[in-house]
Amino acid sequence: MAPSALDDRVDVAVVGAGLAGLIAAERIRAAGRSVRVLEARERVGGRILNHVLPSGAIVEIGGQWIGPGQRRMVALGQRLGVATHPTHDEGESVLERGGSLLRYRGTIPRINPVVLADIAQAQLRIDRMARRVPVEAPWRAPRAAEWDAQTFATWIDDHVRTRPARDLLRLSVAAVWACEPQELSLLHVLFYVHAAGSFDDLIGTRGGAQQDRFVGGSQELPLRLAAQLDAAELRVLLGRPVRRIVHDGPSGAGGGVTLEADGGAPVHARRAIVALAPALAGRIAYAPALPAARDLLTQRVPHGSVVKCMAIYDEPFWRRDGLSGQAVSIEGPARVVFDNTPPQGAPGVLLGFLEGRDARELGAWPAERRRAAVVETFVRLFGPDAAAPRDYAEVDWSAEEFTRGCYAGYMAPGVWTAFGTALREPVGPLHWAGTETATEWTGYMEGAVQSGERAADEALSALRD
Amino acid sequence: MAPSALDDRVDVAVVGAGLAGLIAAERIRAAGRSVRVLEARERVGGRILNHVLPSGAIVEIGGQWIGPGQRRMVALGQRLGVATHPTHDEGESVLERGGSLLRYRGTIPRINPVVLADIAQAQLRIDRMARRVPVEAPWRAPRAAEWDAQTFATWIDDHVRTRPARDLLRLSVAAVWACEPQELSLLHVLFYVHAAGSFDDLIGTRGGAQQDRFVGGSQELPLRLAAQLDAAELRVLLGRPVRRIVHDGPSGAGGGVTLEADGGAPVHARRAIVALAPALAGRIAYAPALPAARDLLTQRVPHGSVVKCMAIYDEPFWRRDGLSGQAVSIEGPARVVFDNTPPQGAPGVLLGFLEGRDARELGAWPAERRRAAVVETFVRLFGPDAAAPRDYAEVDWSAEEFTRGCYAGYMAPGVWTAFGTALREPVGPLHWAGTETATEWTGYMEGAVQSGERAADEALSALRD
Structure with missing residues (x-):
């Protein structure tokens, strides 16, 4: 269904049909305002993606888990009629280290108690520092300057004594941020931990961020949101990468916003919500050009690297x-x-996740070689039955033109304290969403929802003025 | 003069008419190949810009200095007939600290000898470490992992004992990199120092990088280069921001390159040289999309902040x-x-330079207030005669849409070791120039020239294959 000519002028245009953009659009529509979403891909969901197996069963090949405390995601699932089921967590887990396997229950393997104590004190310190970082303004933490002047690698070197504990922490960093500890500001780590609750909340399965999955795959949520938006009229336009946004300047007074996108006529709106990660938002041309602070920020929120691999x-x-x-x-x-x-x-x-350095290095390999390396790991961990999967699926999220890395954008040292204020601050009629702008569960689906709600509220409030 | 239809197909297209792009184009042309340069602005020079005073005299409001060891720049000036003159360096300099002024000669003020010794040992250590960083491949330094895991701020905290020495080093960082020490990888600092020679080479006036200026202003060089290129036929197209580059893929076999730019028809070429800072190169759309390694790099080379201010x-x-x-x-x-x-x-x-944090903060002020703050500094330093300049000029390089910061892109921790190989590696028919890609005097005009020569040689070599 082609939009009518009249439809080309809406109250709010949204760039990006990821979860943040769709939630924003839903909220705009619920407030009785007209809305249109422009999405670069031929699908909705952004970093959330289902994969259909040959059997017809569905697995998640993008963001997939929710955990305790993610109240918006729970409510969203209920609202859309998408049930959850627990991540499989029965039986013993396996730790491979130094060529040997150790089976264990719960989140903590029975390794050397000195190492366990070392990890425990590190997590305790991190959690304690994290609570002192205001999630709305990390640069206002009492020791923000000190924490933002060092990498997380430096902090680990200074505060974690045993080699195995360092290895495990490094692995946790890859699992949570998909990069190496030296790429992260300590302040960013603390902000991110606080936005989730605690370090354990981030890394845990039962009781943590990996606790539950959605029946039918997490992409059911954006798919249903988009279908509801489209029910009345075509509100989500696919295959429309936005290349240029003409707006009425930082003062915000004037004619609103025109979004120029490949694949169709421009869309005119009174306000726009750019629901993209900052790095991708920075690749759009703006007229007039954005204020320096905002542009400089978009140069400084790089994405981690993940290849998500599944053997069937x-x-x-x-x-x-x-x-x-x-x-x-x-x-x-x-x-x-x-x-x-x-x-x-x-x-x-x-x-199996390839994250950070592994994703970068193996991402450049031929697909067959990468698959063999992943399957070989599974064989070491679970025995020879893992050697011959009947199918295999993977996505290198860094190679995706309209994502360019996962799980989220992160801050190197010095960025939060110098550029943090530009993360959410609107520029005239332009509002910024995306999980990177969240203060609760930033980097997660929950953060995307929070950011979409917040940006929609900003735009709606501006429309009422 | 409009280019003929035939001209739209050239051997090499160059994106950006900064010094790197123009040098590349000159070299392509000298080899007897056809070339076209597409420049976003209505002028050439990129970060090099002359400013004409009301009297008609010219001052440099962008990159301006050359120093010993910059042999390509010396040769370029001679080739183009642009003479140099020494930066004014007669008389005593002034150090303001703690509200008092200290007059001194040379580069080193007569402050507390403990502080002087502290600075001297720091520079000595930096120079010694820098010599161990291969400028072609900083990630191959023997201690690359360790040096790239920490910020320069961490290194200063660990190795510089006195507060005044730290203050002066921090100020040197702003003067050289236009950012704060916590934003820089120690490995990047060492690479940059080695590419210039020594720390003193970077910060010195006589005998250092600020030794000489060009008569008529440094923009004379790109202006004359462009004029020579245009003498035969129109080779430098202004007002043509390149938005999309269609190329024949990483394998490089096929139809070459098509550059789509605002303001005119596409330009077709067999090879393209993108002579932009990596962050700006990353904002162009590529079809096919670039390999992950290259794209991830462009997310990670942010620019420093400079407002260059002159009172007349x-x-x-x-x-x-x-x-x-x-x-x-x-x-x-x-x-x-x-x-x-x-x-x-x-x-x-x-x-007067506003750099790093100062540039960011004062860059957001109203122009009058910023001018007053700069002039007030001059009054404190040089007395009441400075209070009433008859004219004032400034450029906030971070606000320039087609530059977005100075002096150059830099690397935060973890970037060189994980992404460095993508800095110069061609992608199919695409070559990368710009001072950020240089191995000698990276960040300087000399580095721009070296990069343009290297990229041109790559393209010429590929054309011969």
Whole structure:
């Protein structure tokens, strides 16, 4: 259905049909305002993507989990009628280190107590510092200057004594931020931890951010949101990468916004919500050009690197051996592994993450070689039954033109304290959404929802003025 | 003169008519190949810009200095018939610290010998480490991982004991990189120092990078280069921001390159040289999309911040007082000051730099307030005669849409070791130039020239294959 000519002028235009953009559009529409979403891809969901297996079963090949405290995501699932099911967490997990395997229950393997104490004190310190970082304004933390002057690698070197504890922390960094500790400002780590609650909240399965999945795959949420928006008239335009935004300047008084996108006529609106990660928002041309502070910020929020890899088996054979399918491997390259079997219990799916350095290095390999390296890790962890998956699926999120990295944009040292104020501050009629702009569960789907709600409220408030 | 239809197909297209792009184009042309340069602005020169004073005298409001060891720039000036003259360096310089002024000669003020020794040992250590960083591949330095895991701020905290020495080093960082020490990887600092020679080479006037200026202003060089290129036929197209580059993929076999730019028909070429800072190159759309490694790099080379400010007086009155016009002020906001009087000796010009944090903060002020703050610094440094300049000129380089910061892109921790290989590596028919890609005097005009020569040689070599 082609939009009518009249439709080309709306109250609010949204750039990006990821979760943040769709939530913003839903809220705009619920307030009785007209809205249109322009999406670069031929699909909605952004970093959230379902993958259909040959059997017809669905697995998540993008963002997938929700956990306790993510109240907006719980409410969204309920509102859209998408049920959740627990991430498979029965049986023993596996830690591979120094060529040997250790089976354990819960989140903490029974390794050397000195190492365990070392990790525990580090997490305790991190959590304690994190609570002192205001999530709305990390640069106002009492020790913001000091914490933003160093990398997380420097902090680890200074405060974690044992090599195995450092290895495990480094692996946690890859699992949460998809980069290396030296790329992160300590202040950013603390902000991110506080926005989630605690370090354990980030890395945990049961009771943590990886606790639950959505039946039918997480992309059901953006798909249903888009379908509801489209029910009345075509509000979500696919295949429309926005290249240029003409607006009425920082003062915000005047004719509003015109969005020029490939694949169709410009869209005119009174306000626009750019629901993209800052790095991608910075690649749009703006007329007039954006204020320096905003542009400089967009140069400084790079994305982590993830290749999400799944091997498909007839059944989850590891469960027969009393294994949960969860594993941590210091050797890698798949260092963090989950059982990602669909809720019906078959086929069996092992999910391995290549993150940070591994994703960058193996992402450049031929696909067959990368697959072999991932499957080889699974064989080491779960035995020879893992050697011949009947199918394999992967996405290198850094290679995706309209994402360019996962899980989220992050801050190197010095960025929060110098450029943080430009993260959410509107520029005239332009508002900024995306999980990077969230203060609760930033980097997660929950943060995307919060950011979409906040940006929509800003735009609606401006429309009322 | 409009280009003929035939001209739209050339051997090499160059994006950007800064010094790197123009040098590349000159070299392509000298090899007997056809070339076209597409420039976003209505002028050439990029970060190099002359400013005409009401008197008709010319001052440089962008990159301006050359120093010993910059052999390509010396040769370029000679080739183009642009003479140099020494930066005014007669008389005493001024150091402002803690509200008091100290006059001194040479580069080193007569402050507390403990502080002087502290600075000297720091520079010595930096120079010694820098020599161990291969400028072609900083990630191959023996201690690259360690040096790239920390900020320069962390290194200063660990190795510089006195507060005044730290203040002066911080000020040097702003003067050289236009950012704060916490934003820089130690490895990047060492690379940059090695590419210039030594720390003193970077910060010095006589004998250093600020030794000489060009008669008529440094923009004479790009202006003459462009004029020579245009003499035969129109080779430099102004007002043509390139938005999209269609190319034949990483394999490089096929139809070459098509550059789509505002303001005219596409330009077709066999090879293209993108002579932009990486952050700006990353804002162009590429079809096919670039490999992940290259795209991720462009997310990670942010620009420093500079507002270059000049106050114009009837004459250089400070010279009468035995002052050189050079000053360093810990208080700021103009922390680094030069006499930028044209070679004819009048009008008198005081040049003050707002750099890093100062540029960001004062850049957001109303122009009048910023001017007052700069002039107030000059009054404190040079007396009441500085209070009423007859003219004032400034450029906030971060606000320039087609530059977005100065002096150059830099690397935060973790970037060189993880993404460095993508800095110069061609992607199919696409070559990368710009001073950020240089190995000698990166960040300087000399580096721009080296990069243009190297990229041209790459393209010419590919054309011969």
